[in-house]
Amino acid sequence: QVQLVESGGGLVQTGGSLSLSCAASRRTFSTNIMGWLRQAPGKEREFVAGISRSGDTTYYADSVKGRFTISRDNAKNTVYLQMNSLKPEDTAVYYCAAGPAFSVVVSGKTELWGQGTQVTVSS
Numbered sequence: 104q105v106q107l108v109e110s111g112g113g114l115v116q117t118g119g120s121l122s123l124s125c126a127a128s129r130r131t132f133s134t135n136i137m138g139w140l141r142q143a144p145g146k147e148r149e150f151v152a153g154i155s156r157s158g159d160t161t162y163y164a165d166s167v168k169g170r171f172t173i174s175r176d177n178a179k180n181t182v183y184l185q186m187n188s189l190k191p192e193d194t195a196v197y198y199c200a201a202g203p204a205f206s207v208v209v210s211g212k213t214e215l216w217g218q219g220t221q222v223t224v225s226s
Contacts, residue, residue: 107131107199112220115189119224123184125199125217132180132201135215138208139173139184141195141222150209151197152184162205167193189224197222 111123123139138153152173153162161173172185182199199217202208 107201107215107217109197109199109217109220112197112222114223114225116225117190119189120185120187121189121222122186123197123199123220123222125182125184127180127182127199127201129180131215132175132182133177135201135203136205136208137173137175137182138200138202138205139182139197140200140208140211141193141197142219143192143195146195148198148211150211153205153208154182155205162209186222189222191224191226193222194224195222196220 107127109125115121139151140148141151142148151164154173154175158175170188175182196219198219200213201215202213207213
């Protein structure tokens with residue numbers, strides 16, 4: 104059974120930091136690109152960051168470059184998203200996703216999703 108479980112969301116002030124985690128089954132984690140997407144109220148889901156199976160390659164949306172860092176621990180089957188210098192426009196439900204290629208994760212056209220975790224940045 105495919106399972107992605109996010110944790111770490113919450114409420115933070117502008118300029119603050121949060122770290123998200125996503126634990127996956129061993130098979131899902133080892134065979135897929137991992138990524139984070141988010142959906143703000145009234146907006147479409149958008150790509151945030153992605154990381155290759157080895158962790159050597161990462162991609163970021165322009166809106167989060169230099170502020171967010173994606174990483175993965177292959178021994179723990181967990182992917183992380185460290186979010187610094189948070190802004191009110193980062194407020195959204197953040198979803199962990201997995202896919203066979205970056206294009207799949209970036210587009211969100213995957214069936215491998217977590218349940219989402221709320222991140223709220225107050226001004």
